[in-house]
Amino acid sequence: MKTLFARRPLIPVLILEIVLLSAPARLGAEDWPQWRGPLRNGVSGEKGLLQQWSKEGPRLLWQARDCGSGYSTPAVAGQHLYLLGNEGLEDEAVLALATADGKRLWRTRLGNVGQPNQEPKFPAARSTPTVEGARLYALGSDGDLACLDTATGQIQWRKQLRTELAGKPGTWAYAESPLVDGDHLICTPGGSEATVVALRKTTGEIAWKCPLPGNIEAAYSSPILAAVGGTRQIVQMLQKGLVGIDAATGKLLWRYDKTVSKFNANIPSPVFHKGFLFTAGAGTGGAILRLTAAAAEEIAFSPKFPTAIGGSVPLDDHLYGTTGQALVCTELATGTLRWEERALGAASLCLADGRLYLHGENGEVALAEATPEGYREHGRFTPPDAPKRKSPMEKAWAYPVVAHGRLYLRDHAMLWCYDLKTP
Numbered sequence: 007m008k009t010l011f012a013r014r015p016l017i018p019v020l021i022l023e024i025v026l027l028s029a030p031a032r033l034g035a036e037d038w039p040q041w042r043g044p045l046r047n048g049v050s051g052e053k054g055l056l057q058q059w060s061k062e063g064p065r066l067l068w069q070a071r072d073c074g075s076g077y078s079t080p081a082v083a084g085q086h087l088y089l090l091g092n093e094g095l096e097d098e099a100v101l102a103l104a105t106a107d108g109k110r111l112w113r114t115r116l117g118n119v120g121q122p123n124q125e126p127k128f129p130a131a132r133s134t135p136t137v138e139g140a141r142l143y144a145l146g147s148d149g150d151l152a153c154l155d156t157a158t159g160q161i162q163w164r165k166q167l168r169t170e171l172a173g174k175p176g177t178w179a180y181a182e183s184p185l186v187d188g189d190h191l192i193c194t195p196g197g198s199e200a201t202v203v204a205l206r207k208t209t210g211e212i213a214w215k216c217p218l219p220g221n222i223e224a225a226y227s228s229p230i231l232a233a234v235g236g237t238r239q240i241v242q243m244l245q246k247g248l249v250g251i252d253a254a255t256g257k258l259l260w261r262y263d264k265t266v267s268k269f270n271a272n273i274p275s276p277v278f279h280k281g282f283l284f285t286a287g288a289g290t291g292g293a294i295l296r297l298t299a300a301a302a303e304e305i306a307f308s309p310k311f312p313t314a315i316g317g318s319v320p321l322d323d324h325l326y327g328t329t330g331q332a333l334v335c336t337e338l339a340t341g342t343l344r345w346e347e348r349a350l351g352a353a354s355l356c357l358a359d360g361r362l363y364l365h366g367e368n369g370e371v372a373l374a375e376a377t378p379e380g381y382r383e384h385g386r387f388t389p390p391d392a393p394k395r396k397s398p399m400e401k402a403w404a405y406p407v408v409a410h411g412r413l414y415l416r417d418h419a420m421l422w423c424y425d426l427k428t429p
Contacts, residue, residue: 039082040137041133041134041183042317047279048317049358052408055411057360057384064424066425068422072110073419077404077418078090078091078131078132080134080421082409083137086102090134091131092147100135100152108421114161117148119146119147119179120179132180136184138207139156141162143191144184148168149166149169149180153191163209172199173196173200174198176225176272178226185228187240191204192205193229198222201218232250241283242276243276248285250297262285264291264307267290268287274286274287277317277319279320282297282339283302284318286312290309291308293307294307305341306340310329310343312334316353317405319356327355328353330351333346344378345381347380352366353365358408358426365404365406373386
């Protein structure tokens with residue numbers, strides 16, 4: 007069995023990084039047009055950002071108090087940002103706000119909130135919209151998938167994953183953020199008829215289905231795109247494990263089930279970087295895999311790898327993310343744990359200009375240096391007017407976003423915008 011500290015030589019792999027394959031066209035380099043940014047790995051290419059914060063944190067530009075309930079992260083494109091929110095259990099919607107001041111531009115209802123009797127109960131909007139040019143793709147928690155006009159919010163086409171594709175969501179309803187891949191839109195209905203599906207992005211017509219045996223539920227992860235050995239793969243975490251699917255045909259290439267969460271909460275999206283794939287499940291552990299054209303080979307597995315809801319980000323040869331108690335830095339090629347630090351405890355994070363932006367489940371925000379040498383904090387603050395929790399189990403779960411020199415933080419109805427350029 008491979009251990010956390012087992013070392014293996016790095017075999018050169020000819021790959022195209024996910025950004026070259028899936029970054030939506032016609033969007034500026036500083037946009038954050040989809041779940042986890044341009045590359046779907048939580049990394050922003052922005053430079054010239056503040057490297058140290060004052061005691062109060064960066065300058066607050068504005069805050070919006072009417073975003074509705076939910077855990078949706080904003081998608082930022084040009085002068086607009088988009089997110090999902092709900093007012094009660096029968097009105098889940100896409101919202102468009104102006105990045106200049108947070109004023110609402112339009113609101114379009116998608117449907118009801120899915121699985122309202124879930125246990126523990128966290129019924130709310132979850133998905134992050136995906137923006138490509140004049141189109142926006144959004145998935146409601148009840149399975150209402152729609153293509154909208156970004157300027158007006160008018161629906162161009164829609165699909166109901168449960169009723170039209172026999173979809174089967176998990177306990178906490180649909181949570182994934184759709185993936186644009188060329189002419190296709192990738193989403194995960196779950197179930198045995200179309201476990202993962204590719205739709206024509208302009209019409210919603212089915213391009214291919216990948217039915218998997220076992221009537222597998224959709225999980226709460228979002229798909230990514232990777233390419234290795236000349237094969238483009240859709241990589242997605244389902245309730246019974248991670249799968250690799252041929253992006254052109256929908257054929258299943260491989261499966262890996264060791265990181266299935268023991269709490270049945272498969273939430274963190276996989277991360278693809280330099281030929282390595284990282285996957286994790288809460289309460290179980292994480293794994294580093296090396297991809298080939300038709301398989302995923304385990305390099306290392308450990309319960310000490312980052313498994314929290316907030317995901318992981320890669321930089322150079324290392325991976326940063328949190329466990330339930332600490333921020334950790336891991337060497338990707340070997341699985342060697344470089345350091346761990348309590349920091350904010352469990353947190354969601356993104357990376358920009360050599361700094362980690364941590365949004366703790368406790369509501370705190372921190373700036374830390376992304377270095378394998380050790381934890382170095384460069385500022386910490388708590389946003390004002392944080393919402394009241396419906397339950398002690400409910401946390402601040404929305405991921406931070408860095409776009410156009412600004413930091414966006416969402417916590418249910420609250421959305422804060424901070425200036426990352428001006429001291």
